[in-house]
Amino acid sequence: xxxxxxxxxxxxxxxxxxxxxxxxxxxxxxxxxxxxxxxxxxxxxxxxxxxxxxxxxxxxxxxxxxxxxxxxxxxxxxxxxxxxxxxxxxxxxxxx
Numbered sequence: 001x002x003x004x005x006x007x008x009x010x011x012x013x014x015x016x017x018x019x020x021x022x023x024x025x026x027x028x029x030x031x032x033x034x035x036x037x038x039x040x041x042x043x044x045x046x047x048x049x050x051x052x053x054x055x056x057x058x059x060x061x062x063x064x065x066x067x068x069x070x071x072x073x074x075x076x077x078x079x080x081x082x083x084x085x086x087x088x089x090x091x092x093x094x095x096x
Contacts, residue, residue, distance in 0.1 A: 009039035013088065020090035027088055035081065035088045042077045045070040 013036065017024050024032060048070040049056070060066040 004043040045074040
């Protein structure tokens with residue numbers, strides 16, 4: 001199972017900004033840190049689902065059916081990433 005760290009996510013995001021001709025300097029550091037951590041959590045949850053997720057329903061401690069924990073992580077993180085996306089989306093450089 002491959003996991004992504006927040007530092008790797010930050011490198012990926014920096015590359016996207018560079019390709020768009022934008023810079024990470026305009027994003028508040030705390031926002032970028034949270035976004036990178038959430039991105040790493042989403043990638044990790046996706047990898048867990050791919051590895052363990054023949055079924056997305058698992059048994060909880062009492063044996064009752066429950067959603068796979070990675071699904072809950074994926075849902076929560078995806079919602080938070082959507083909220084932050086407008087702040088962390090690269091802006092294309094204007095050309096004439």
